[in-house]
Amino acid sequence: GQQVMQIPQYQHVQEGEDFTTYCNSSTTLSNIQWYKQRPGGHPVFLIQLVKSGEVKKQKRLTFQFGEAKKNSSLHITATQTTDVGTYFCAGLPISGGYNKLIFGAGTRLAVHP
């Protein structure tokens, strides 16, 4: 079936270091979305990427969508303790109609001060 794989599962960094999580789909995607879930919280929508090769920035966060629309990455520059949480990618497989958003397993980020 359609899958979205996300790596790494877990990463801990020292505050100030960079962090990257990668997302790979088994099928071509119509779009990819990124969410952040703080410990004990619920997923919060960060961004949606639609175009092949698209790059978007939100302050210290940089999101990329691959040329083939099968992979994506989220890069955080100079992490802060407020970045702690689990980052999920969610891909929408290309289809003729409405489809299901498929979530990756998430990357849990721990930031040590």
Next chain:
Amino acid sequence: KAGVTQTPRYLIKTRGQQVTLSCSPISGHRSVSWYQQTPGQGLQFLFEYFSETQRNKGNFPGRFSGRQFSNSRSEMNVSTLELGDSALYLCASSLVGGGNDGYTFGSGTRLTVV
């Protein structure tokens, strides 16, 4: 504007019982999706409703059902509860749905089956 409201926040049920969870989406959002979140399986799609119609369904047994009312509020029901149904149940609302726009999640209902 008000966010997505899920009730109750916590539930403890016994095996074999049934449970109904409620979700009120953001005003104007017609799509409501339900997800089950567990540590081992991540976020698993249950179903999506749009304008009172189930538009999509995940791979869950028939014990899991849902519905949507004319005011877009949605309920999901789980009958004959099993221990493995213990999870955080998240509801997400969006304007268009179908994964075409970003979801706003509620705080979830944490269900514990004993």
